[in-house]
Amino acid sequence: MYPFTDGSYAPKNGWYVAAFCHEVGEELLSRWILNQPVVLYRKADGTAVAVQGRCPHRHFPLGASRRVGDAIQCAYHGITFDAAGACTFVPSQEKIPGVYSIKAYPLVERGLWAWIWPGDPALADESLVPDMGDIGYSLPGYHARALFYHHVEGRYQLLNDNLLDLSHLGYLHHSSIGTPDDAATPETREANNRFIRSRRIMRNTLRPAVVDWQTDFAGPIDRVSGMDFHFPGFHAGIADVLVAQGHARAGELLRSNRVWHAVTPAGRTTTNYFFAMASPDPKALDEAESYLKPVIEEDIFATVEIEKIISTLDELPPELMLKSDGTAVMGRRALQRMMDAERQ
Amino acid sequence: MYPFTDGSYAPKNGWYVAAFCHEVGEELLSRWILNQPVVLYRKADGTAVAVQGRCPHRHFPLGASRRVGDAIQCAYHGITFDAAGACTFVPSQEKIPGVYSIKAYPLVERGLWAWIWPGDPALADESLVPDMGDIGYSLPGYHARALFYHHVEGRYQLLNDNLLDLSHLGYLHHSSIGTPDDAATPETREANNRFIRSRRIMRNTLRPAVVDWQTDFAGPIDRVSGMDFHFPGFHAGIADVLVAQGHARAGELLRSNRVWHAVTPAGRTTTNYFFAMASPDPKALDEAESYLKPVIEEDIFATVEIEKIISTLDELPPELMLKSDGTAVMGRRALQRMMDAERQ
Amino acid sequence: MYPFTDGSYAPKNGWYVAAFCHEVGEELLSRWILNQPVVLYRKADGTAVAVQGRCPHRHFPLGASRRVGDAIQCAYHGITFDAAGACTFVPSQEKIPGVYSIKAYPLVERGLWAWIWPGDPALADESLVPDMGDIGYSLPGYHARALFYHHVEGRYQLLNDNLLDLSHLGYLHHSSIGTPDDAATPETREANNRFIRSRRIMRNTLRPAVVDWQTDFAGPIDRVSGMDFHFPGFHAGIADVLVAQGHARAGELLRSNRVWHAVTPAGRTTTNYFFAMASPDPKALDEAESYLKPVIEEDIFATVEIEKIISTLDELPPELMLKSDGTAVMGRRALQRMMDAERQ
Incomplete structure (x- = not known):
């Protein structure tokens, strides 16, 4: 499906963010991921788990069911599955049919995120989770915070496209974080087999609206903006504001953000969207929660409106x-390659 | 369609409940049945009738039209059809085209229900309406009452499946009418060419939550639970609570209900669902209206949630x-056989 | 699609009302027309324009974008198109790719309406806009007013069918503007290659409900009712009430309305519906806004309900x-001929 070849929806063999760690607790958390219902919860020992959210007996949603210890008991007929997906109890018969089990997803908690692997569990290599160093999560002196989760009524690649072209900051977000220089300044790109990196360095550049209240420095500024797309669904960004070259305080960091967008397919044309960020200044995170809320909503607006158009046109x-x-x-080619490889 | 073979939706040659008798009156009652619009009303002489709910001229809904005597006058262009479906008036011309008529459904009122036959009228044998004796309607000393009508956003067979496996009482309805014994106790089955009967006798069994306030007998109890599925869409059940064998009052009826669920396909993935019951004690019916409301809603919740899953998965x-x-x-095989026979 | 042959939706080579002139102003007006997003606005010099409502870069809705002078700047990445559809600015590069442009629709303002030509611009002959004389717009002494715009959840031909058979006035609008004589009286028809004209002259006829308060003349009346369907989507009607032949004041106009219905396909099963009228008496237009509101809503009700039925039935x-x-x-044949011709 658009923008991929017919029959291509999303790579399965990859780590996707299923939830923020803090969302996973004693209560069952239901989420559609790659068009499958999934349930996440935390065992008594604190381990987070993700299992299939559909009872194989009658398709009842396990996320609307009950925990019994570390197991889930289907609320319809009481069939019970442990955290590894094994069936442990069938109320109506003593012998449990050999075929009875549910899928358990490989799950890794790293950083703020619970990552799951929807594809072949045998291929679920933990070292493929984006490196916390690479994404700027383990920067000394930075504080990280999960800010927003949205269920978006648009296909996931529209959000990836959004994040892979930050020239939109100058227009979609012109009233807050971007300026025309975000579009006019060329970016550099590099790629390896795990991510694509783009960087845009704006020298002596226009001041985005938010900079005015973020700093009392009134002189010339430089900005560094960029995003790394870690396949198949994680974007790690940088947004720094510095005193411009040539000024006496040249290079001094006025503002420094690391931002993380996780984009996980929900249904065919819906998406789980997670936003988090880090800053050396905890107060900056409080402020961000307020000034980035409309920014994220602008991205969602674009996604939803484009989805309406592309799903209506003949x-x-x-x-x-x-x-x-x-x-x-x-970015699209990287995902298409993953999908093509999975098909073979 | 699931769970039937491709192209199989619902048997047409069978009696389906279209309404409770008390719903059918002077006003036109619109209802979709087997994916066709139907209108029900009662003639001046009290006879209930059901006719096609779509004007053959321009497809306007006759249920949103007007009665003129015992006829329906289409509210769009005034074309009028009598209760037998014959066209009696075309405002714009004197001669009524020979082809003008609407379908009139064979209709029988029996018990609390108005039954219609959506298939070939020539096959509409009234003796095929479930026998009021068989379903426990004519039990001496019992009072019957129509309790609920729901339009359910799920395909009809999910409700039939629900009613054909009462082991769910122990889990979906664990807080009210069921206990784990409903699942753990084997049931007996027998079938003939008109219905399938299942019975579950629970000796010295756990007390469902509702029994606590339904009786002041605190000793051991037996329960009898069962359901007869009269093809294609009627379930007649029994739910008795007795003093357990071995006790001095052994066999004494503490509570006795006859329950009736009518399941009539509305659209492709929607259902008309009618619930009624009988008890020797009229007060028990008042109580039932209150304590069975959430029980029925649990069944609808299961149906709707399962429908969402099965209609979303690829x-x-x-x-x-x-x-x-x-x-x-x-039960499924019985309906599939009926559909297969109709296709030939 | 119904009621046309498979693959036939709507003629493209024809003038359709996209908006009332008064709706087109400085603000961008978004409207779907023939299943394409369109944006209308008025340039600084007052000229109304209509362009494609989808940015060719990433499909963002241009109607949710910004005006920059007479151009539209896409709110997503800032790409800018002038009122003729030419791309004038790409923020991220100096050279504008030759392929960059959006469709500009031929647009004519005539009467109360802004007409656009969705098909081949080379064929957009202004003389094919319905003649303002033919439709009764330029009648001396008559005041014209745009009254209602509705987005209707039903396919456009249902509204055309409605307007092409005024016998429905006697039934759908029996409580206001029609009587059984609207159906019982034969109409005359004539057609040319631009429109179909039907007229119904009711002599000494029943009084529609609204006539009672519209005039204090209590004697016998004649009525003239009729509609001209100008292909592909404009209906110009006449609704006169006169003192009946034979009376001393025979032929005196008691009430005279010219009514105009524009029916423009929005999506596959949705329609833009515009209603306007004229009368020699401005007060009559004030009254009409009130008494015709429910009349128009009855027509929309019929359309929506029929759409539900025809889109649900197998x-x-x-x-x-x-x-x-x-x-x-x-009328249907005329549109089908246009569509057939376009396909060749």
Whole structure:
């Protein structure tokens, strides 16, 4: 499906954020992931688990069921599955049919996130979870915080496309975090087999609206903006504001944010969207929760409105690509390659 | 469609409950039945009738039209049909085209219900309406009452499956009418060409929550639970609580209910659901209206949630059957046989 | 699609009302037309324009974007298109790719309406806009007013069918503007290659309910009712009430309305519906706004309810035509011919 080849929806063999760690607790948490219902919860010993959210008996949602110790008991007929997916109890018969089990997802908690692997568990290599160093999570002196979770009524690649082309900051977010320089300044790109990195360094640049109250420095500024897309669904970004080159305080960090967007397919045209960030200044995180709320909503607005158009039109005309789409094109190709490889 | 073979939706040649008798009156009552709009009303002489709910001229809903005597006058262009479906008036021309008529459904009122036959009228044998004796309607000393009508956003067979496996009482309804014994106790089954009967006798059994306030007898109890599925869409049940064998008052009826669930396909994935019951004690019916309301809503919740899952998944995995599904499997096969026969 | 042949939706080469002139102003106006998003606005010099409502870069809705002078700047990445559809600015690169442009619709303002031509612009002949004389717009002494715009959840041809058979006035609008004589009186028809005209002259006829307060003349009346269907989507009607022949004041106009219904496909099963009228008496227009509101809502009710039925049924039975459907049949054939011609 658009923008991928027919029959291509999403790579399965990859680590996707299923939840923020803090969302996973004693209560069962229901979430659709790659068009499958999933249930997340934390065992008595604190371990987070994710299992199939559909009872194999009659398709009842296990997320609307009950915990019995570390197991889930289906609220319909009482069939019970442990945290590894094994069936431990069938109320109506003593012998448990051999075929009875539910899928248990490989799950890793790292950073603020609970990552699951929807594909073949045998391939679920923990070292493929984005490196916390690479994403700027373990920067000394930075405080990280989970800020927003949204269920978005648009297909996931629209959000990936959004994050892979930050030239939109100058327009979609012109009233807050971006300026025309975000679009006018060329970006550099590099890629390896795990992520694509783009960086944009704006020298002596326009001041985004939010900078005015974020600092009392009134002189010239430089900005560094960039995003790393860790396949298949994690974006780690940098947003720094510095005193401009040439000034006496040149290079002094006025503001420094690390931002993380996790984009996980929910249904065919819906998405789980997680936003978190870090800053050396905890107060900056409090402020961010307020000034980034409308920013994230602008991205969601774009996603939802584009989804309406592309799912209504009888035939979708081709997109007319620009040079600034280079990173997005690389990102799409990376996912398409993963999907193609899975099909073989 | 699931759980039937491709192209199979519902048997047409059978008596389905279209309404409770008390719902059918002077006003036109609109209801979708087997994916067709139907209108029910009562003629001046008191006879209930059911006719096609779509004007053959321009497809306007006749249920949103007007009665003119015993006829229906389409509210759009005034074309009028009598209670037998014959066109009696075309405002714009004197001669009524020979082809003008609407379908009139064979209708029988029996017990609390108005039954219609959506298929070939020539086959509409009234003796095929469930026998009021068989379903426990004519038990001396019992008072019957229509309690609930619901339009359910789930396909009809999910409700039939629900009613054909009462082991769910111990779990879905664990806080009210069921206990784990409802699942742990094997049931007996028998079938003929008109219905499938299942019975579960629980000796010296756990007390369902509702029994505590229903009786001041604190000693050991037996329970009898069962359901007869009269094809294609009527379930007649028994729910008795007795003093347990061995006790001095052994066999004394503490509580006795006859329950009736009518399950009539509305659209492809929606259902008309009618619940009624009888008890020797009229006060018990007042109470039932209150304590069975959430019970019925639990069944609807299961149906709606399962429908969401099965209509969202790209491919529906096979259900993993248990011994307790034997009755449901028999029920599905009975309906599939009816549909297969109709196709030939 | 119904009621046209498979694959036929709507003629493209024709003038459709996209908006009332008064709706088009400085603000961007979004409207779906023939299943395409369109944006309308007025340039600084007052000229109304209509352009494609989808940015060709990433499909963002241009109607949710920003005006920059006479151009539209996409609110997502800032790409800018002038009122003729040419791309004038790409923020992220200096050279504008040659392929960059959006469709600009030929637009004509005539009467109360802004007409656009969704098909081949080379064929957009302004002389094909309905003649303002023909439709009764330029009648001396008459005041015209735009009254209602509705987005209707039903396919457009249902509204055309409605307007092409005014026998429904006697039934759907029996409580206000019609009487059984609207159905019982035969109409005359004539057609040319631009419109179909139907007229119904009711002599010494029943008084519609609204006539009672519209005039204090209590004697016998004649009525003239009729509609001209200008292909592909405009209906110009006449509704006169006169003192009946034979009376001393015979032929005196008691009430005279010209009514205009524009029916423009929005999506596949939704419609833009515009209603306007004229009368020699401005007060009559004030009254009409109030007494015709429910009348228009009755037509919309019929449309929406029929849409529900025809889009739910598995197979739509053929309509059973009457003599009074002759005009509607002519109207459908005219549109089908246009569509057939476009396909070749």
